[in-house]
Amino acid sequence: MTTHAIPSRVRPPGRAFSELVKVETKLALRVPAGVVLGIVVPVIFLVIFNAIPALRKPAAGTTLTLFAQYVPVLICLSLCLIALVSLPIPLVTYRQMGVLRRFSTTPAPRSWLLAAQVVTNLAMAVTAIIILVTGAAVFFGVPMASQLAGFVLSAVLAIAAMFAIGLLIAAIAPAPAVAGVIGTVLLYPLLFFAGLWAPRQDLSPMWQHIGNYTPISAAVQAMEAAMQGHFPPAQPLLVMAAYAIVFSIAAIKLFRWE
């Protein structure tokens, strides 16, 4: 027998990861809670808000209508629901049921299962953003972001920040129910600061100031700026980047595999 150079580290086949993403996507569509929450619910909001005549008025201090101002808010609603519910709950369920443990007996690194979840939810988030932005433009006449690069950067940072928070929930929640409670507790304040119930500019200065340091309010500010043709200001971008970095590191450090 010819002696091959023995690989000291055997990598599993590359197709293992694409298979994982494929199966995770199928599972996500089979129980479409994530799709319904992350895509259908924000689109329903978009249609309903379009039916409210009061929202056709221009928003104070912007070139946008109140309705157009809701587009980034609804993008953030979608991101919140995907990152706080659809991303962490299956992971926590996998850990609790022993799927992660089962997985760890195979040559595929168990971190791939996490990565596949992230990829599947990422695809969902991107789909939601595209549907909301083009839907608002095509059907409801909201102008597309004229600062496209700024808009994309804002969206990417918003996804990174929210997914990092979702992964930290997945890292520490001992049971799916706990993850659900943490997600819900975070969801409403975040949406408040994003301006789902009242436009941000109508909040008192103190609340606006606090809101500036939440990832979702920062995301809305950055996307609004891009929609008005400006490159987003540094502060909201930095706030989102900081959340993304700090929470990812915490999630990686604290992730419990068993």
Add this chain to the structure above:
Amino acid sequence: MVEGKVSEPIEVIAMITLRNLRRHGPRGITVRTPSAPDPAPVEDARQQRTAVHGPPATKPVVTVDRLRKTYGPAVGVMDVSFSVSEGEIFGIIGPNGAGKTTTVECISGMRIPDSGVIDVLGLDPQADRALIRESVGVQLQESALPPMIKTGEVLELFASFYRHPADTNELMDALGLAAKRNTRFMRLSGGLKQRLSIALALIGNPQIAILDELTTGLDPQARRDTWELTEHVRDRGVTVILVTHFMDEAERLCDRVMLIDRGKVAALDTPAGLAEREGGGSRLRFVPSAPFADQVLTVLPEVAEVGHDGQRIRVTGAGDLVSAVIRALGAAGVEARDMQVESATLDDAYVRLIHHAGHDHKEALRP
């Protein structure tokens, strides 16, 4: 397997060689022991086993030396040494918390031992984790999969993790899962879940399969079916390490069993050997045709004890008890009528060993 479809003998040889190459070559396993090319060791092992019901005299595929892995005082593995030969079904039995699962988890590289040396196919489960996972298939005690995943999907998925996976369709046929290809995991019965779990342990074409609590929670028919499957697994040339607390299962399936108690090896032998050695021997009952003195039998080296149940004589002992007793009675002019023989079972051996070790009797009996 596939050979049935091949007509030319040369092709058969080519296929077998190919399989062995696949099995040993690219994983770099035989390279560490280049003196042992071993074209068909599995077949040898099986022949030897049928000839003598004992450990197959092939090279060990797993060696565990003074393993220690504790979780707090008196929990886990204290001191366990044994080796598993290629092609055998090696059983690990013992009470709950004795250290059975911990032992196999150290073998599969899932746990890091506190001390001791483990050699699996010439590899160190910690240093060569990736290689070990390629060659060791694991069926976990509580196996769980996403509830909505379909049988076929999960097998294809797990197959993609290995460099030389088994044929998914062939495996599904062999394990009777083909009809359930599109059934979701949550809809499978306990027996089918267990089959799927075995299939997942075999999907990577492993050389060693670790099966932990294989039939716990299955109905009697499903248990029997699972036992047959396990024998098929061994017949595929896979060495099986079976963790169980069912003595009938160990007796039926295992070539050798190791009894672990409180983290230490209490006994290691063939099931028959263990039953005979530790089970309190055989029991013999008969009605004598004429009265005789107990000494006729108590002088025999095979006899341990003689007792009376009214007319009946009760003899316990070991070795070739029946013929020794009949011969001695014959010499004394006595005939043994209505003779009943009960040999000790593995269960007897287990209970005695665990009981001697000072456990609560009920605790020892409880599966």
